[in-house]
Amino acid sequence: MNRVAVTGLGLVCALGNTVADCWRRAIAGECRILQLRDPGCPPYKFQRGAEAWEFAPLEYFTEKDMVMLERFALLAAKAAREAVAQSGLSFNGELADRTAIITGSSVGGQFTEEEGYLRLYRENNPRVAPLTIPRTMSNAGASRISLEFGITGPAYTVSTACSSANHALGQAFWMVRSGQMTAAIAGGSEAVFAEGLLRAWEAMRVVSTDVCRPFSSDRRGLSLGEAGAMLVLENWDQARSRSADILGEVLGFGMSSDAHHITQPCVEGPAKAMEWALRDAHIPANKIDYINAHGTGTQANDVTETQAIRRVFGVHADTLLVSSTKSMHGHTLGAAGGVEAVLTLLALKDGIVPPTANFTAVDPACNLDVVPNEARGAPVRCALSNTFAFGGLNASLLLGRA
Amino acid sequence: MPERSEQDELGAKVIEVIARTQRIPADSISLNSTFEELKIDSLDGINIVFELEKAFNIEIPDEGAQNLRSVSETVEGVRKLLGLKRQQQTAPSGAA
Numbered sequence: 001m002n003r004v005a006v007t008g009l010g011l012v013c014a015l016g017n018t019v020a021d022c023w024r025r026a027i028a029g030e031c032r033i034l035q036l037r038d039p040g041c042p043p044y045k046f047q048r049g050a051e052a053w054e055f056a057p058l059e060y061f062t063e064k065d066m067v068m069l070e071r072f073a074l075l076a077a078k079a080a081r082e083a084v085a086q087s088g089l090s091f092n093g094e095l096a097d098r099t100a101i102i103t104g105s106s107v108g109g110q111f112t113e114e115e116g117y118l119r120l121y122r123e124n125n126p127r128v129a130p131l132t133i134p135r136t137m138s139n140a141g142a143s144r145i146s147l148e149f150g151i152t153g154p155a156y157t158v159s160t161a162c163s164s165a166n167h168a169l170g171q172a173f174w175m176v177r178s179g180q181m182t183a184a185i186a187g188g189s190e191a192v193f194a195e196g197l198l199r200a201w202e203a204m205r206v207v208s209t210d211v212c213r214p215f216s217s218d219r220r221g222l223s224l225g226e227a228g229a230m231l232v233l234e235n236w237d238q239a240r241s242r243s244a245d246i247l248g249e250v251l252g253f254g255m256s257s258d259a260h261h262i263t264q265p266c267v268e269g270p271a272k273a274m275e276w277a278l279r280d281a282h283i284p285a286n287k288i289d290y291i292n293a294h295g296t297g298t299q300a301n302d303v304t305e306t307q308a309i310r311r312v313f314g315v316h317a318d319t320l321l322v323s324s325t326k327s328m329h330g331h332t333l334g335a336a337g338g339v340e341a342v343l344t345l346l347a348l349k350d351g352i353v354p355p356t357a358n359f360t361a362v363d364p365a366c367n368l369d370v371v372p373n374e375a376r377g378a379p380v381r382c383a384l385s386n387t388f389a390f391g392g393l394n395a396s397l398l399l400g401r402a
Numbered sequence: 403m404p405e406r407s408e409q410d411e412l413g414a415k416v417i418e419v420i421a422r423t424q425r426i427p428a429d430s431i432s433l434n435s436t437f438e439e440l441k442i443d444s445l446d447g448i449n450i451v452f453e454l455e456k457a458f459n460i461e462i463p464d465e466g467a468q469n470l471r472s473v474s475e476t477v478e479g480v481r482k483l484l485g486l487k488r489q490q491q492t493a494p495s496g497a498a
Contacts, residue, residue, distance in 0.1 A: 261445070
């Protein structure tokens with residue numbers, strides 16, 4: 001078994017275009033769930049969202065790139081670029097074959113898909129754009145990363161709704177830990193602000209008409225967000241031997257499925273994912289100091305997640321810090337595990353826990369220290385990052401300080 | 403035959419919508435049925451509410467939609483919303 005270092009981080013989301021910008025705003029507790037731009041269609045029931053407000057693709061990509069890549073793939077590639085640059089890796093010789101790329105995306109290229117349907121069904125035009133397939137495929141981001149860096153190892157995409165990126169990271173971690181791979185680029189990306197998809201979320205009645213207020217008694221649902229988030233995972237000894245800056249360590253990963261209900265969460269499944277992560281890392285529960293919660297801000301999730309945390313951690317649950325950064329960057333669906341792994345790693349590295357923003361009032365059913373509204377300085381040794389997906393698919397990633 | 407009251411008709415129409423969306427016989431549903439008895443969970447509830455909005459041309463707020471637990475509550479909720487709609491339609495416009 002090999003130790004697995006994190007040597008690069010990349011993040012673009014509502015909080016900013018770089019890891020540094022995002023972290024600065026996250027620890028300032030800045031909610032970036034803002035009034036949506038005029039969609040040019042009848043209004044949605046919800047007016048707010050967390051777009052990657054500052055991401056102008058042409059600052060990073062050519063017009064030609066834009067022909068082939070749609071927004072979710074651009075977000076993935078942008079994040080990977082930042083992560084790889086920080087790692088200092090170049091993928092020559094054997095390393096190109098021994099590096100994996102595993103990305104998560106829940107819906108892939110939704111804009112292009114909807115444009116195709118618009119032509120077909122509204123305009124009665126059977127000539128759908130010829131690049132529809134490569135632009136919409138969920139692996140478009142992974143493939144772009146492979147092409148851009150000349151990485152020739154295994155590359156694929158996991159699509160498990162809101163657990164996509166966490167599943168991708170867990171798989172990549174296990175590959176590097178087992179020695180199958182020397183390095184991996186893993187995370188997720190999602191671009192959700194396409195009308196058809198927003199209408200579908202609206203119809204599910206889980207999107208807040210307010211901002212997202214996780215664990216707060218007046219919470220009214222989730223806020224949607226878009227993001228690209230990637231981590232470079234690397235064989236610890238290799239990272240040491242090339243004197244790389246090791247930012248943190250991936251220590252364990254656990255996953256489970258509820259076998260309970262297609263959308264209703266339960267306590268057992270999430271608890272099992274956290275327990276398996278602890279077992280996988282051979283770490284006792286009382287060494288965990290922080291949990292970046294799934295914390296969607298829906299009535300059901302926040303209560304069941306609280307109960308799951310209490311079940312796993314017992315009395316230690318009262319000393320844990322638990323926050324939901326979704327209160328600032330929104331729920332980025334298939335990218336969520338990536339965004340939150342980046343922020344969790346920075347919490348470990350800098351000893352600052354980002355807050356649960358927009359918190360107004362305690363809900364007795366969510367009685368954990370949710371770090372309301374203000375970041376907290378705390379020496380965090382180990383932390384979990386949770387994602388629980390529709391379909392009852394749970395994943396928990398265990399990260400440690402370098 | 404006695405004419406059915408407006409209230410009965412409303413109940414029958416709500417039951418018809420529930421039966422159709424849940425793919426269960428209408429005669430297995432009564433005004434006294436709870437959603438639990440009918441094995442209707444929150445996700446089914448969203449589906450029912452969506453169809454009720456279409457059938458009655460009303461808009462059901464999210465909070466109301468999430469709190470429905472029985473057929474009688476559903477009928478009552480629809481009745482209130484229809485009443486509100488009627489009020490809005492008969493209110494003089496531009497009164498402000």
